[in-house]
Amino acid sequence: MARKILLVDDEAGFTQLLKMNLEKSGDFEVTIENDSTRAVSTARSFLPDIVLLDVVMPGMDGGDVQAQFQSSPELRNVPVIMLTALVDSAELSDGAVAQSGSSIVLPKPVDLDLLLRVIDEATAVI
Amino acid sequence: MEPLTLVESVLDNLPVAVFAKDANDDFRFVLWNKKQEEITTVKASRALGRDDYALFSEESADYFRSVDKAVLKAGRLLKVPEEIIEGKNGQDIHLRTVKIPVIEEETGRRLVVGISEDITEQVRSRAQLESLNKNLVDANKELQETQLQLIQAEKLESIGRLAAGVAHEVKNPLALLLLGVDYLSNGIDPDDPNVDTILAQMRSAVDRADRIVRGLVDFSSQRSLSREPVQLYTVIDEVLLLVKHELTRSNTSVEVSIPRDLPHVFLDLSKFEQVVINLVINAVHAMSESERPCLEIRARSESLRDVVKNQGARRYEVFRSGDHVVILELVDNGCGIDNNDATRLFDPFFTTKATGVGTGLGLSVARKIVQLHGGELHVGDREDAKGAIAKLILPTKVDTGKVGLSSKTAK
Numbered sequence: 001m002a003r004k005i006l007l008v009d010d011e012a013g014f015t016q017l018l019k020m021n022l023e024k025s026g027d028f029e030v031t032i033e034n035d036s037t038r039a040v041s042t043a044r045s046f047l048p049d050i051v052l053l054d055v056v057m058p059g060m061d062g063g064d065v066q067a068q069f070q071s072s073p074e075l076r077n078v079p080v081i082m083l084t085a086l087v088d089s090a091e092l093s094d095g096a097v098a099q100s101g102s103s104i105v106l107p108k109p110v111d112l113d114l115l116l117r118v119i120d121e122a123t124a125v126i
Numbered sequence: 127m128e129p130l131t132l133v134e135s136v137l138d139n140l141p142v143a144v145f146a147k148d149a150n151d152d153f154r155f156v157l158w159n160k161k162q163e164e165i166t167t168v169k170a171s172r173a174l175g176r177d178d179y180a181l182f183s184e185e186s187a188d189y190f191r192s193v194d195k196a197v198l199k200a201g202r203l204l205k206v207p208e209e210i211i212e213g214k215n216g217q218d219i220h221l222r223t224v225k226i227p228v229i230e231e232e233t234g235r236r237l238v239v240g241i242s243e244d245i246t247e248q249v250r251s252r253a254q255l256e257s258l259n260k261n262l263v264d265a266n267k268e269l270q271e272t273q274l275q276l277i278q279a280e281k282l283e284s285i286g287r288l289a290a291g292v293a294h295e296v297k298n299p300l301a302l303l304l305l306g307v308d309y310l311s312n313g314i315d316p317d318d319p320n321v322d323t324i325l326a327q328m329r330s331a332v333d334r335a336d337r338i339v340r341g342l343v344d345f346s347s348q349r350s351l352s353r354e355p356v357q358l359y360t361v362i363d364e365v366l367l368l369v370k371h372e373l374t375r376s377n378t379s380v381e382v383s384i385p386r387d388l389p390h391v392f393l394d395l396s397k398f399e400q401v402v403i404n405l406v407i408n409a410v411h412a413m414s415e416s417e418r419p420c421l422e423i424r425a426r427s428e429s430l431r432d433v434v435k436n437q438g439a440r441r442y443e444v445f446r447s448g449d450h451v452v453i454l455e456l457v458d459n460g461c462g463i464d465n466n467d468a469t470r471l472f473d474p475f476f477t478t479k480a481t482g483v484g485t486g487l488g489l490s491v492a493r494k495i496v497q498l499h500g501g502e503l504h505v506g507d508r509e510d511a512k513g514a515i516a517k518l519i520l521p522t523k524v525d526t527g528k529v530g531l532s533s534k535t536a537k
Contacts, residue, residue, distance in 0.1 A: 010374075011298050013327045017305035020320045024309060056294065058374045085297035109301035112308045 002029040003123050006046055008039045008065060009054035009083065014108075018052070021112055026119075036060040040068045043075050049123050052115075055084040079122040081115075083108055142243050143221075145173075146228070149236040153177050153194055156237065165221070165244055167214045186211060194238045197225045208245065220249040273494060274350060280491040281400050285346050287407070291371030295338050299331035306331075341367050345396050345403075351498055355390035358425050358454060364395075365402045369410075376410045378419040384454075388427050389522040391452050397495045401503070404488040405456045405516045412460030412514060422457040427522070444500060450522045451501075459513040463506065471505055496520075 005028050007015045012034050019030040033042040036057040043051065051069070055062035062082055069075040085108040104118060137144050138160040146157035154177050158170040166173075168181055178187035189209070197204045206223040213219035221242040228237040306328040314321060341364050362384060366373070373380060406421065413419035433447045445451065463471065472493050489505065496503040501520040508515040 011302070013331065014298060014302045014305070017302055017309065017324060017327055020324065021305050021309050024312070024320075056371065056374050058377065058379075061375070061377070085294045085301060108297050109304040112305070 002027045003050065003119070004028075004046060004048045005030045005119070006033060006039075006043055006048035006051045007031070008033045008036055008042075008051060008057075008062075010034050010036065010057045010059075011054070018110070022116075025112065025116055036062075036065055039065045040072060040075070043069065043078070044072070047074070048078060050119055051078055051080045053080050053082050055082055079104070081106060081118060081122065083110060142241050144239070144241050146237045146239045147177070147194060149194070149198055149238060151235075153191060153238070155181075157239070161244075162242070165213065165219060165242065166211065182211065193225060197227050197238055198236060201227055203227075208249070213246075218246070219244060220246045273498075277397060277400070277491055277495060280488065281346065281396075284400060284403055284407075284488075285342070288342075288368055288372070288403070291375075292338060292342050292368060294371045295367070296335050299335040299338075302331040303328055338367060345399050347396060351394050351397065353392045353394050353499070356393050356395060357386065358388055358391060358452060359384040359386060361393065361395060361398055361402065362423055365399050365406065368399070369403060369406050372407060372410055373421075376414065376419055378410055378413060378421055381420065381422045382424075384423065384425040385427075388425060388452055389450065391520045391522060393499060393520075394495075398499065401492040401495050401518070402454075402456075404492045408488065409456060409458035409460060409514070409516075412462075413458050415461060416459050418459070420459050423454070424457070425452060425454045427452050444497075444502060445519065445521070452520045452522055454518040454520065456516045457508055457513065458515075459511060462508075462512055462514050468506070 003026075005022060007018060007030060009015045009018075009032075012032075015032040015034060019032055022028045022030050031042065031046045031048070033039050036054075037059040039051075039053075039060070053062045053065055057065075060068075062084070066080055066082075069078065069080065081104045083106050104122065106115060106118065137157070140159060140161060143162035143165050144157065144159040145155060145162050147153040148156050154175055155173045158168075158173040160170075162173075163169055166181070173181055178190045181187075182190070193204065193206060203224055203226045206221075206225065209221050209223055210218050211221060222245045223240055223242040226239045226241075228239050229235070230237060306324045309320070309324055344364075345368065359382075362382060366380065366382070372378075409421050410419070413421070428451060430445050430447055430449045430451055433445055433449075472490050489503075493503045496518055499520060501518060504517045504519075506515060506517075507513070
């Protein structure tokens with residue numbers, strides 16, 4: 001059965017190409033949400049196996065989205081991979097990423113092979 | 127009282143030197159008044175009956191003689207605006223002299239009559255004034271240089287603060303490019319409908335990264351002031367690109383309403399971007415506690431009315447009624463301006479921000495830059511709601527007279 005991935009990122013071009021790559025590389029069903037304020041409602045209806053979440057977004061940042069996932073019973077256990085183009089290590093350790101409690105953070109530009117491995121590991125645990 | 131005595135008396139009390147030489151008798155002096163004695167330090171008793179060669183250096187005498195001959199030849203008054211003779215203790219004495227050819231009625235003698243005014247003090251004052259003026263010009267030039275250096279220093283600081291955000295904005299298109307490369311590197315299927323989309327996305331990512339990097343390079347370059355006619359919205363577009371990361375991170379929504387058909391304003395793009403970036407970052411900081419941070423950037427053109435010069439508030443101080451201007455306003459819904467801070471906003475090094483967040487040079491430099499553009503910058507609380515408003519009034523014509531620097535200087 002295809003694993004379901006939710007991409008939450010305000011960069012429409014990025015999500016479009018990542019979706020194409022993921023769908024070409026494995027048996028994935030990918031849904032895109034470019035508006036972070038709708039991430040939780042989209043996730044509730046899509047029920048993803050894993051979420052790839054951007055950090056710096058207008059509306060709600062990745063940390064806020066992650067916190068909403070945590071407080072939602074049906075999403076609490078969905079693994080989240082944070083993708084970030086942040087370059088400042090202090091921002092990574094002090095900012096939304098650290099607050100989110102997400103254990104998996106991958107830098108942008110994304111190494112696709114690494115991302116696929118991380119998705120495999122994270123979804124295998126479930 | 128004899129007429130002659132009267133004439134002599136008048137001559138000796140004149141504040142100017144008067145002398146006469148007899149052209150028919152080798153230009154020997156026949157008249158030498160008291161002031162002439164005073165200026166030359168030669169007594170009349172010694173001068174009368176002698177010529178210039180007996181009284182002055184050969185070089186001076188040659189000169190006097192040549193002028194005397196020229197006066198006779200011309201047959202009319204000749205003005206010598208400035209001549210120098212050697213006075214007491216070898217000091218130069220500057221004279222303004224007129225020489226008149228006279229033919230004495232009874233004797234038919236041809237005389238050269240000279241009237242000299244001592245202008246040594248005037249010349250000295252003029253030289254002092256010129257020297258002071260040169261010092262002033264030099265100091266002003268130095269001040270302008272220092273101002274430009276200060277502006278550049280503040281700009282470098284802004285670049286430092288923007289760098290992480292700009293890098294973030296460049297990394298996004300890079301991430302997209304890498305995804306495109308990943309997709310295409312596994313072999314290109316000509317029937318794959320995704321390929322066209324991917325190539326188009328990659329091209330637009332390159333354009334975007336290029337625009338951001340170019341924006342930053344343009345912003346950081348240029349030390350001297352160089353203005354060109356621009357549409358205000360293009361400046362705001364560029365600025366929003368550079369501060370996009372700061373706005374997104376702070377969750378600030380931006381509403382821009384700048385008509386596309388505003389009159390051109392004459393701006394040094396890089397320096398003016400510095401002003402707007404400063405004001406935007408200030409607004410973002412001021413809105414850090416706001417529930418829904420919102421920055422409104424609006425502009426309009428207007429013909430100024432009822433401008434009163436030297437008013438208490440000194441509004442529009444460089445403008446006159448009837449001047450056509452473009453007004454740019456940045457309106458935030460932040461904490462506003464504390465009454466105690468209002469008068470110190472533009473003081474260098476004044477800051478309400480925590481150490482490391484700002485040096486306190488931003489607004490003072492911003493106002494200086496706006497003034498160099500012949501405009502004005504005012505910052506205050508908004509009247510309709512909580513928050514601050516920054517108002518920039520910009521001339522739509524270049525008037526170098528109002529500006530400290532020329533409109534086009536070497537790049």
